[in-house]
Amino acid sequence: MPVAIIESLDHEGRGVAHVDGKVIFVEGALPREKVEFSSYRKRSSFEQASLSRVLRASAQRAEPACKFYGICGGCSMQHAELGAQVATKQRVLEDALKRIAKVTVGSIYPAIYGPAWGYRSRARIGVRSIPKKGGVLVGFHEKKSSYIADMSSCEILPPKVSALLPALRVLIAQLSAPDRIPQVELAMGDRIVLALRNLLPFTKKDIALLLAFGEQHGVCMWQQPGGPETVMPLRADESRFLEYTLPEFDLRLQFRPTDFTQVNVDINRLLIRRAMQLLDPQPGERIADLFCGLGNFSLPIARLGAQVVGVEGSQALVARAADNAALNGLSARSRFEVANLFDATPHSLRALGPLDKMLIDPPREGAVSVVKALDAQSPRRIVYVSCNPATLARDAAILVHDKGYVMRGAGVANMFPHTSHVESIALFERV
Known part of the structure; x- marks a missing residue:
């Protein structure tokens, strides 16, 4: 197994080393670490590699908080202390x-x-119906893959939303066409909205299941049958706008779940x-x-x-x-x-x-x-x-x-x- 001394981090958070005149980019490695690596892409002047083993750890190395880190592609720097990341x-x-x-x-x-955790108030959560993997998967894409990671929690989502992932998976599996729901849009303001992108119209039974889920878990269930402008609440009496505040400037700003706002x-x-x-x-x-x-x-x-x-x-x-x-x-x-x-x-x-x-x-x-x-x-x-x-x-x-x-x-x-x-x-x- 080849060995490298990591010199720095690149703009994607990968460890950078030089071995036999080639630049090696090692995912998951930190500066001044001595590591074993395994290359998965080789070119004449550089290689991209995965970390196999840390032989000498950096004082800035941290234990990832998420049990899906390394599988889910959402985060790439949980192995480094927050100060080192910044x-x-x-x-x-x-x-x-x-x-x-x-x-x-x-x-x-x-x-x-x-x-550092639970900070993400907006997210696009992927959905895939894959019977071979146990039915419906709800989460982010796997690392270097278009597949959805099989995950039951997410440490960067608000704790309440993270805890809902298993229940959301069960809910979508109960709907009439779970294979026609590619994503769930999370938007948080004065309340939590989960907007399901539905490529087929929901049935009356679907709507009843969704509303019951929202009532049970204290979230608002919306649908998006077409483009971003079609997003709407399933409850007719619910406001079509969310709101966030800027207290320092005494401001309230309204937005729709598909509008761009900072996460x-x-x-x-x-x-x-x-x-x-x-x-x-x-x-x-x-x-x-x-x-x-x-x-x-x-x-x-x-x-x-x-x-x-x-x-x-x-x-x-x-x-x-x-x-x-x-x-x-x-x-x-x-x-x-x-x-x-x-x-x-x-x-x-x-x-x-x-x-x-x-x-x-x-x-x-x-x-x-x-x-x-x-x-x-x-x-x-x-x-x-x-x-x-x-x-x-x-x-x-x-x-x-x-x-x-x-x-x-x-x-x-x-x-x-x-x-x-x-x-x-x-x-x-x-x-």
Whole structure:
């Protein structure tokens, strides 16, 4: 069995070693560990491998809390202490900025921490009816596989939802067409919603079973017979909206189970606080919130006294943002528009009117069209919230080297503990 000394972790949380001139990526290994490994993919310059045995363990090694860790593909870093996980994510961010953007960060912000377990308030839980594996399986995909892991609990789901997985498995097996239910959408706000994607209409018996399950376990049962817009409660008298709060800003935001919201409520609140500290909205200022969603950052900006212009590609989310502004008495300080920001131009940005500051919160693809479209009239301060260090670094390179901005600081938020996902925030100011 080959042996390696692990030197570092890569952006996916794998141990990196060099053996006989080749780079070896060892899943489950930590820096400074001596390990035996087994390669499952070999190329001329690198190999991907599984950990076979730890010969010398790191002081940062932790015992995984989940008994399905290594089988389920949802988590990849439970074997590392939380502090080591966050330090790795900070290094991934710094390496991307140095290597791709070639910028010097003015300040490294303290990492934003939150609860390590039971944090996930949104999840898409897979369902498969496989008689050879005992009937219906409910859970996340297996590691490196499209199969559903045979699991009875999940440590990153809220405890109440985790405890429901076996009962949910029994429930779905009792329905008229369990093989036509591919997933269950979990959404939590002021209540817990389980929305079943049903490719065939539910029968009256199905609906009775689902409602009885919801009543017994204190959850709301919904169905989604078509696209995301078709999601609806099975109880006719139930509100079609959930709600989450931002107490620091005295805000209530309504959403539908299939709307995009952050999965980690605690980290979202702390991230908004950090963003508002960096953006520093002031009465009389006009601030753009690009990729604004349902108003997660827009409404705190308006609450602090500035005029906000929110822009988003989804008509449904723009309508939701406007409704949330009205719900919180902020319609006079906010305006929301539908636009494809991946096709942004200098003309489309100037059409938003004069802007003092800007917040950008794009998906993984980043905001390259937006930053390329900035000109001499662009905002003096930009706060960029990112879920992909590589695209943040690419866009930072344009802002710094082409658009005259300085990167004042950057840091990570541990939005997804025990995974390699890196959420970060950065501040740019025009020189």
